[in-house]
Amino acid sequence: MSSTTTHRAATASRKIEQTGQQKSALAWLTVPALIFFVVFALAPLVGVLVLSFANWDGIGAIGAAGLENWSSVLSDPGLYNALGLTFLIMIVSWLVQTPISLLLGVFTAGTQRYRAALAVLYFLPLLLSSAAVAIAYKALLDPNFGLAVGLGLPFLAQDWLGVPQLALGLVIFVIAWQFVPFHTLIYQGGVRQIPKSLYEAAQIDGAGIIKQFFHITLPQLKYTIITSSTLMVVGSLTYFDLIFVLTGGGPGNSTRILALDMYLRGFRANLMGPASVIAVILVVIGLVLALFLQRLGGKDKQGSQLEGL
Amino acid sequence: MWFLSGEPNQTTIQKAVDAFGSSNPDNKIAVTYFQNDAYKTKIKTAIGAGQAPTIVYGWGGGTLKTYAEANQVEDLTSWFEANPDLKNKFFPASFGAATVNGKIYALPNQYVAPIVLFYNKELFEKAGVQPPKTWDDIMSLVKTFNDMGVAPFSLGGQSRWTSMMWLEYLLDRIGGADVFKAIFEGQPNAWMDPAVIETGTKIQELVSADGFIKGFSSITADSKADQALLFTGKAAMLLQGSWTYGPMKKEGQNFVQDGKLGFVTFPTIPGGKGDPKNGVGNPAQYMSISAKATDKEKETAKKFFKDGIMTETVIDAYINSGSVPIVNGIEDKLATSPDKDFLNFVYDLAKNAPNFQQSWDQALSPTAAEALLNNIDQLFLKSITPQQFAENMNATLGK
Numbered sequence: 001m002s003s004t005t006t007h008r009a010a011t012a013s014r015k016i017e018q019t020g021q022q023k024s025a026l027a028w029l030t031v032p033a034l035i036f037f038v039v040f041a042l043a044p045l046v047g048v049l050v051l052s053f054a055n056w057d058g059i060g061a062i063g064a065a066g067l068e069n070w071s072s073v074l075s076d077p078g079l080y081n082a083l084g085l086t087f088l089i090m091i092v093s094w095l096v097q098t099p100i101s102l103l104l105g106v107f108t109a110g111t112q113r114y115r116a117a118l119a120v121l122y123f124l125p126l127l128l129s130s131a132a133v134a135i136a137y138k139a140l141l142d143p144n145f146g147l148a149v150g151l152g153l154p155f156l157a158q159d160w161l162g163v164p165q166l167a168l169g170l171v172i173f174v175i176a177w178q179f180v181p182f183h184t185l186i187y188q189g190g191v192r193q194i195p196k197s198l199y200e201a202a203q204i205d206g207a208g209i210i211k212q213f214f215h216i217t218l219p220q221l222k223y224t225i226i227t228s229s230t231l232m233v234v235g236s237l238t239y240f241d242l243i244f245v246l247t248g249g250g251p252g253n254s255t256r257i258l259a260l261d262m263y264l265r266g267f268r269a270n271l272m273g274p275a276s277v278i279a280v281i282l283v284v285i286g287l288v289l290a291l292f293l294q295r296l297g298g299k300d301k302q303g304s305q306l307e308g309l
Numbered sequence: 310m311w312f313l314s315g316e317p318n319q320t321t322i323q324k325a326v327d328a329f330g331s332s333n334p335d336n337k338i339a340v341t342y343f344q345n346d347a348y349k350t351k352i353k354t355a356i357g358a359g360q361a362p363t364i365v366y367g368w369g370g371g372t373l374k375t376y377a378e379a380n381q382v383e384d385l386t387s388w389f390e391a392n393p394d395l396k397n398k399f400f401p402a403s404f405g406a407a408t409v410n411g412k413i414y415a416l417p418n419q420y421v422a423p424i425v426l427f428y429n430k431e432l433f434e435k436a437g438v439q440p441p442k443t444w445d446d447i448m449s450l451v452k453t454f455n456d457m458g459v460a461p462f463s464l465g466g467q468s469r470w471t472s473m474m475w476l477e478y479l480l481d482r483i484g485g486a487d488v489f490k491a492i493f494e495g496q497p498n499a500w501m502d503p504a505v506i507e508t509g510t511k512i513q514e515l516v517s518a519d520g521f522i523k524g525f526s527s528i529t530a531d532s533k534a535d536q537a538l539l540f541t542g543k544a545a546m547l548l549q550g551s552w553t554y555g556p557m558k559k560e561g562q563n564f565v566q567d568g569k570l571g572f573v574t575f576p577t578i579p580g581g582k583g584d585p586k587n588g589v590g591n592p593a594q595y596m597s598i599s600a601k602a603t604d605k606e607k608e609t610a611k612k613f614f615k616d617g618i619m620t621e622t623v624i625d626a627y628i629n630s631g632s633v634p635i636v637n638g639i640e641d642k643l644a645t646s647p648d649k650d651f652l653n654f655v656y657d658l659a660k661n662a663p664n665f666q667q668s669w670d671q672a673l674s675p676t677a678a679e680a681l682l683n684n685i686d687q688l689f690l691k692s693i694t695p696q697q698f699a700e701n702m703n704a705t706l707g708k
Binding site for chain 1: 353376378379466525526528537538674675678687692
């Protein structure tokens with residue numbers, strides 16, 4: 001007994017001696033990540049900020065432009081159209097995806113029959129690349145050679161990608177189709193973390209499945225919802241590949257969201273300056289939204305939801 | 310070297326490169342293929358990043374001008390002077406879009422590709438009608454075919470440059486070649502010409518009359534769906550580049566071989582100032598040499614330009630696929646080809662055109678071209694008026 005105590009004391013004192021060293025060693029461990037962050041995140045960010053005050057066609061020499069790019073972009077109705085579309089897609093996507101993935105997550109976390117087989121099916125879209133998804137949908141929805149024509153279903157043979165409102169709705173649908181599995185996975189993990197005892201107690205108190213869902217599952221998933229929403233909202237700022245392949249921003253400008261607008265200005269129209277302005281706007285919006293969502297978590301963020309268990 | 314994917318040209322160019330490689334084992338050329346729409350972006354980015362391939366393929370005009378002004382491509386003027394045989398081999402008109410400020414920056418090659426009005430002869434016979442000669446013919450054919458349940462015109466509208474071809478011809482027929490010339494030169498208010506507004510009005514008239522196939526704004530030209538609509542009889546007519554003849558022959562299940570593909574020049578507009586013989590399209594395709602390439606690479610490229618790219622085999626391959634190579638003295642070859650009707654039609658169109666306008670999106674600077682394509686898309690959707698179209702474009706003059 002006494003030998004163990006002295007041993008413990010010795011270990012403890014050694015630990016105290018080591019803390020200083022360990023701290024500096026730990027600091028060194030962050031260096032690789034820090035280098036990556038600086039080279040691939042901060043440096044381009046600064047570069048873009050500088051470019052937003054420059055004239056550059058992507059090929060020739062770079063010249064100073066002062067505030068010209070900013071004033072031209074900020075007075076361009078195209079920017080507000082793109083901004084509006086971006087927020088519209090963001091909000092509608094959140095409204096569509098959250099309930100579906102929440103319910104699917106709760107379902108796949110359960111123990112019903114065939115659950116595993118169904119879960120595999122739900123997760124399939126997660127394995128496909130955005131470009132492949134877009135090309136497949138484009139072929140299926142072709143108004144003249146698509147699936148609806150092949151099966152003889154005239155009500156499905158709409159010009160899905162050629163009518164502005166339909167194209168926008170379809171983009172939101174395909175995004176949901178692609179990303180719901182991912183968020184389902186997040187919710188599945190969240191639901192599995194909820195202690196069984198909570199449900200057992202609720203059952204004893206006579207709460208039904210619906211009551212259990214609203215009074216246990218949902219509150220317990222608070223942080224999962226915030227995480228998933230952050231990913232959805234900030235992620236929706238970068239929806240690009242899918243829309244680019246599916247509609248190219250068209251018809252007209254009806255699906256030209258901010259990220260796509262940036263690309264088209266920069267790489268199609270060779271206007272790197274204005275494109276950089278939009279990139280800066282995107283970064284600012286993304287940061288503000290992420291901060292806001294983190295705040296939603298409340299001040300007791302570090303507090304446990306499992307107090308009293 | 311980078312080149313466009315898609316048959317039959319991919320095979321032709323690959324054979325040319327292989328042949329050049331086997332006779333010049335020390336100067337082999339590697340080719341990577343890209344889809345048309347993707348390539349246009351890729352090459353610009355690569356050149357800006359200094360990662361361009363040695364041989365830069367393109368369409369000359371405004372894009373070539375940005376490369377030349379940024380010193381990204383080699384000045385070939387003196388090289389052509391040293392090789393007069395090569396220079397005289399090609400149609401003189403093909404050098405126009407290769408020339409920037411009096412200097413030649415690209416080798417014209419491949420074929421001349423005017424935009425022509427293709428039609429499905431079978432459908433025209435069934436309807437008992439003749440191909441259109443005037444705008445009124447077009448409008449009455451639109452009604453005839455819509456009543457038959459066939460789309461009058463196929464159009465790959467999502468690619469946007471396909472819709473642009475309509476404006477190119479309409480503006481030329483209505484206002485003559487000078488209107489776009491003024492735009493090209495950046496003269497003040499050049500886009501505000503009444504002919505531009507009438508062009509836009511005609512376009513929207515045709516859209517409103519259901520002239521174009523349902524869903525045209527989501528059809529892409531890269532997938533060749535616009536051609537498929539014509540040869541499967543879902544659409545009666547298609548305004549497209551003469552380069553679509555080869556693919557339609559190859560993929561159209563004997564549509565071309567059975568003589569069902571008809572072709573005419575673009576109809577006239579009553580009261581229009583333009584010469585009905587005027588053509589629009591690509592006077593040639595172009596290859597430049599990247600200024601960033603090593604001297605050895607540049608030498609190889611020049612050697613390829615001289616001996617490898619427009620050999621007799623390649624010329625024959627183009628003719629066999631239904632294209633007119635931009636080489637002088639090919640009349641005999643064209644006359645004995647199984648596709649002689651089409652080839653002579655294209656040859657005469659290109660040769661006799663008092664003005665052969667290069668495609669607008671290639672002639673203009675990339676900035677103006679992107680604005681143009683975007684506004685054309687909106688014009689076809691009727692989300693802007695012809696007046697707004699003219700105003701929006703007018704703001705891009707000089708950019």
